[in-house]
Amino acid sequence: MATATKDAVLGSAVDLAREVAIELAGNPADVGEHLGVVVEGERLISHRFASLARGYRGWEWTVTVSRVPRGRIATVCEAELLPGEDAILGTDWVPWSERLRPGDVGPGDVLPFRADDPRLEPGWTPTGDPELDEVAIDELALARVRVLSPQGRDEAAERWFRGSNGPTSPGSLASAAACQTCGFLIPLQGPLGTVFGVCANEWSPDDGKVVSLEHGCGAHSETGNEPVPTEWPESAPLIDELRIDVIPALSTLPHAEPVAEVADEPAAEAADDEPADDADAPTEVAPAAEDTPVAHSEP
Incomplete structure (x- = not known):
């Protein structure tokens, strides 16, 4: 790409191009130095200004x-902000x-x-x-x-094997x-x-997953590792006698006197249910006899 132009009229239109760039930027401070021109075609060049x-x-x-x-006046065709060689760009757009x-x-x-996968x-x-159908469909x-x-x-297969x-x-x-x-491996057909x-x-951490036959883990069905004894030192049990409740033996407890059974208690309860004696019952008082006239016998 050429950096010079043989067209003196267009090459000298730097001030015109700067005015258009400032109008496009909206702020004169955003338009920097003139970086040169690019020949786009016959009687067609582009002026470049640094973006601030x-x-x-x-x-x-x-x-x-x-x-x-044979014209002596430059005419503006278009103006835009384009990325340079050191511009920070986003990644190329990729379809979803x-x-x-x-x-x-x-x-x-x-x-x-x-459709064309x-x-x-x-x-x-x-x-x-x-x-043919039995082999292709059933098997x-x-x-x-x-x-x-x-x-x-x-x-x-390549993805699974390298994974x-x-x-x-x-x-x-x-x-x-x-x-x-x-023994826990289910072969594929x-x-x-x-x-x-x-x-x-x-x-196994690979339970339910496709594994290669050369894969392995610590949950193999034929692992022959002997139980490893603990490395923690064994010590005698520690007894805290200050926090133990002393319970006397059963043989040292005093014998309690047996309580005599009250055999007459049921009878007493039955007596309470019977009616009271006649002596305790109220006595009816007979009414006093009225004076009856006495018949005198004749002499």
Whole structure:
């Protein structure tokens, strides 16, 4: 890109370009020194001014001027603020479908459909042949619209093998035995089964995850480590006699005199229920006899 111009009329229009740059910036203090010109085409150049605006270090006020053939007056075509070589720029815009990364999808999120996903290929279409359909549908489970392609299978195998569940993880390097000899390993079917399996040990940090056969952890089913005795020194029990309650033995307690049973108590209760004697009952007083006339016998 040229830094000089052969057009003297346009090259000398620095003051005109600065006035336009100040008008665009809105503040004369934001327009710095003249950095030069750039030849855009025939009778078309751009004047560049340093930007002193806050947040736009390295940017340049650019004013493009032109003239008509055999003309002696420069005309402003456009003015804008453009990034220079040292400008601080944001990252390039990436579409949303390409901006996502593994692990970004959360509950309720839905990925856009990719009809040309190279990791997938068309599934099995029933042919009507019982032998072919039985193998493809029942044994290989290919009765889906799309299934994993060889590229998708290889990418998954590479990702799993190089990941935290592969043979090079710190836990695998520290383990004494590999997963291929563990009783909690569930082998996979197909080509992936020759390299991977699923861990089914709830005590393992890889429980429910795909692990390589060369992976390992401390929860192997055949671990032969003997119980390690504790390094804590054993000491005699400490008895605090000042806080012990002394309880006398049962043989030293005084014998209590047996209490005689009252045998007549039920009878007494029964007597209370009987009616009182007649002597205690009130006596009815007979009414006094009235004077009855006495008949005298004749002599």
